[in-house]
Amino acid sequence: MPLPVPVPIDVPASQRLALDCRTLLDHRVGKGVCGCCGALRPRYKRLVDNIFPEDPEDGLVKANMEKLTFYALSAPEKLDRIGAYLSERLSRDVARHRYGYVCIAMEALDQLLMACHCQSINLFVESFLKMVRKLLESDKPSLQILGTNSFVKFANIEEDTPSYHRSYDFFVSRFSEMCHSSYEDPDIRTKIRMAGIKGLQGVVRKTVNDELQANIWDPQHMDKIVPSLLFNLQSSERTESRSPSPLQASDKEKESPVELTERCFRELLGRAAYGNIKNAVTPVLMHLDNHSLWQGKTFAVRCFKIIMYSIQSQHSHLVIQQLLGHLDANSKNSATIRAGIVEVLLEAAAIAASGSVGPTVLEVFNTLLRQLRLSVDYELTGSYDGSTNIGTKIIKAHEERQLQEAVIRTIGSFANTLPTYQRSEVMLFIMGKIPVPGVHPLLPSSGSGPESTRMIQVMLLKSLVQVTAGFQTTNMLTALPSSFLEPLLSFSLIEDPEVRLLVLQILLSLIDRHDNRPKFSNISIITDISVLKLKVDKCSRQDNLFMKKHGQQLYRHIYLGCKEQSSGRQHYESLFALLGLLSVELANEEVVVDLIRLALALQDLALSTDEALPVYNRCAVHALAAAYLNLICQLTTVPAFCQHIHEVIEVRQKESPYLLPEDVFIDVPRLPSSLDKVEGDVLFLQSKITEVLGGSGYNTERLATPYVPQYTDEDRLSKRKSIGETISLQVDVESRNSPEKEERTPAEEITFETLKNAIVDSVGMEEQERERRRQVVEKFQKAPFEEIAAHCGARVQQIHLLSTYALFFSLTRCFSCFVLLRPRCCRANSTRSLRLQSGRRRVRLGPYRPAMARTRLARCPSTR
Numbered sequence: 001m002p003l004p005v006p007v008p009i010d011v012p013a014s015q016r017l018a019l020d021c022r023t024l025l026d027h028r029v030g031k032g033v034c035g036c037c038g039a040l041r042p043r044y045k046r047l048v049d050n051i052f053p054e055d056p057e058d059g060l061v062k063a064n065m066e067k068l069t070f071y072a073l074s075a076p077e078k079l080d081r082i083g084a085y086l087s088e089r090l091s092r093d094v095a096r097h098r099y100g101y102v103c104i105a106m107e108a109l110d111q112l113l114m115a116c117h118c119q120s121i122n123l124f125v126e127s128f129l130k131m132v133r134k135l136l137e138s139d140k141p142s143l144q145i146l147g148t149n150s151f152v153k154f155a156n157i158e159e160d161t162p163s164y165h166r167s168y169d170f171f172v173s174r175f176s177e178m179c180h181s182s183y184e185d186p187d188i189r190t191k192i193r194m195a196g197i198k199g200l201q202g203v204v205r206k207t208v209n210d211e212l213q214a215n216i217w218d219p220q221h222m223d224k225i226v227p228s229l230l231f232n233l234q235s236s237e238r239t240e241s242r243s244p245s246p247l248q249a250s251d252k253e254k255e256s257p258v259e260l261t262e263r264c265f266r267e268l269l270g271r272a273a274y275g276n277i278k279n280a281v282t283p284v285l286m287h288l289d290n291h292s293l294w295q296g297k298t299f300a301v302r303c304f305k306i307i308m309y310s311i312q313s314q315h316s317h318l319v320i321q322q323l324l325g326h327l328d329a330n331s332k333n334s335a336t337i338r339a340g341i342v343e344v345l346l347e348a349a350a351i352a353a354s355g356s357v358g359p360t361v362l363e364v365f366n367t368l369l370r371q372l373r374l375s376v377d378y379e380l381t382g383s384y385d386g387s388t389n390i391g392t393k394i395i396k397a398h399e400e401r402q403l404q405e406a407v408i409r410t411i412g413s414f415a416n417t418l419p420t421y422q423r424s425e426v427m428l429f430i431m432g433k434i435p436v437p438g439v440h441p442l443l444p445s446s447g448s449g450p451e452s453t454r455m456i457q458v459m460l461l462k463s464l465v466q467v468t469a470g471f472q473t474t475n476m477l478t479a480l481p482s483s484f485l486e487p488l489l490s491f492s493l494i495e496d497p498e499v500r501l502l503v504l505q506i507l508l509s510l511i512d513r514h515d516n517r518p519k520f521s522n523i524s525i526i527t528d529i530s531v532l533k534l535k536v537d538k539c540s541r542q543d544n545l546f547m548k549k550h551g552q553q554l555y556r557h558i559y560l561g562c563k564e565q566s567s568g569r570q571h572y573e574s575l576f577a578l579l580g581l582l583s584v585e586l587a588n589e590e591v592v593v594d595l596i597r598l599a600l601a602l603q604d605l606a607l608s609t610d611e612a613l614p615v616y617n618r619c620a621v622h623a624l625a626a627a628y629l630n631l632i633c634q635l636t637t638v639p640a641f642c643q644h645i646h647e648v649i650e651v652r653q654k655e656s657p658y659l660l661p662e663d664v665f666i667d668v669p670r671l672p673s674s675l676d677k678v679e680g681d682v683l684f685l686q687s688k689i690t691e692v693l694g695g696s697g698y699n700t701e702r703l704a705t706p707y708v709p710q711y712t713d714e715d716r717l718s719k720r721k722s723i724g725e726t727i728s729l730q731v732d733v734e735s736r737n738s739p740e741k742e743e744r745t746p747a748e749e750i751t752f753e754t755l756k757n758a759i760v761d762s763v764g765m766e767e768q769e770r771e772r773r774r775q776v777v778e779k780f781q782k783a784p785f786e787e788i789a790a791h792c793g794a795r796v797q798q799i800h801l802l803s804t805y806a807l808f809f810s811l812t813r814c815f816s817c818f819v820l821l822r823p824r825c826c827r828a829n830s831t832r833s834l835r836l837q838s839g840r841r842r843v844r845l846g847p848y849r850p851a852m853a854r855t856r857l858a859r860c861p862s863t864r
Contacts, residue, residue, distance in 0.1 A: 342407050
């Protein structure tokens, strides 16, 4: 159709009147009755028609487009009509497959949108969105891409006036569908998917910051947008995200669908407020569940790295809480799925270190510990429902063990993000979860039993090892309170060597405050300890108080740890490191004396034949004592002490090398067949050490006193065959005084040596009294209620009798005071009177007169 000839400006008045009538009818009726007459068409239609050339390949007529833009700016009230007419032409051209004119119409719309920012833009936008929707509904990829590009340009325009009725639901659905395009041609398929990603990005930009627009964070929209982005992100073969913000990517990489998807996903998450984090993360969890992407771990970790880097740091704990909740929801799924979620938690916790893990710190660890316990039960029972019926889902033990190790690493990762005071709380919290024999009951699970309890103990102690790794504190009293240290040391007496080794590792991590632990990793005789470059600080007042309060406990457990027949090379190396750290970190003059006494007691332990220690253990204890005395003598810098130690070591090197660590703590120990004759110059002499140290000002009386550990009921733990035999261990104080026990106790012969030892041991009386009080308190803490009630039941009647007697005595005392003492008080005050109430009658007594008082009291009805 040829374009109509423009109407000249100087038209006659009659034609001008007809033109005005036609314009009125044209807008009142719709298409109008004068549409066929070019000279009578409205001006905006003529201007719109003029931008279309005869040949669509020539493109938009720029001169006429400028006229149309000027007209739209001059008469903004016509803008909506221009948009409606362009929409009409575009629909007609799409139907007639004249795609050249379609492109010209969209180009004209884009230019009008960029140029016009008036209050009437909203009506024009409706026509524009209608045309974009028409293009997106087409089955031609070129038209879909054209419509998407126009929508993206529109999304970048900041409108001056809000829109209350505009909806983007169709565009969210259509762009999400384009992101999942399965077009046959891979190049076209890539272009369609990229167009869909750009369209979603445009929708987010247009709606996320405008409260009057549709809420893009609603689940109905997020359930379409997020899976579409993850679908395109998954097509990448990369294993992890490279950086927190890929803003410096090259132009070639920006054209990649994966890079575009990641950029769009980051932008979406970066705009998420506090209340929108859950709606944005939930579709990610659902997508990973539906496509079984937890098992591979790589893609899930990458997704949550993007999430943690993109959201605001103060919102990180919300993502972690959602992951924990999702872990609980999948507690009966396969171990590989749960391990994948735990690995994601591990990475998320490392990224969230700059922020926080939220206000519910203990809830995080409670969830992880609960998963650890469930995994132990699943491994023991072999199924998720606690039964072995046919048809139940059988699990694999090695997968559960991998999950347990992942949970333990995650607990350590979370703990590393916490400040010192919160880590101390977490340590106490985990310790409270460990089933201590006689204190905590077994877990209420189907796998409860000795093996289940042992496995849970091992797992929770491994968690404590992770939490205490790198723990730094200046006050040992706060780092190792009694509520934590006493249960921990009770595990050092357990027969299980793995548990004892974990306890030693925890103690080493807590005591080591200057990174001296690696320097004591190997037991050896060092002639000059300056090569170790130990960091030694002066012992503070808090350290002195700690050793005064807990030193004897530590010495005792070191001594009993050396007595265990199941101790191996790692145990002795850890015990040597513990002795070394105590000497460097917490030693004062009194502690040094006690440690030397302990080392000499270990030598006596190795010489004793009553303990029935194997040859390896006896040689290991000798070597441990020698290595430690060689260390402590150089720390004390007493020449005579060092000379004696070095002389004994030289003799051992010549005559008994199997008593030194170089021959014992190796892969193939060089041991003798027996240790029947260990005497003479190969032994360290307590008398000699006392003499040389006494000359340097050390306490000779304490040095001359052999160290004897104080045995308590807690030591019965080390005598059992398994942990299950003492689950119901109870401390019974009164049983010690029972007649049966007295009969079994042999009579002690009183000799001069006995009296001498009693005088010398007076130093330890205070410690024994403290231990006795602790045992009494421990009884009422650990004994069951029935036993305490039975113990106290015999005293109930005595208490009632005593209370009744006290009440009777007090009443008698008061009555006697009233009868006997009152008259004497009245003599001092002649104006006081006594009033007796008897019903409605009162008897008033004036100044005290004995005869009158007796007469009036006799007449009173209340005294008859």
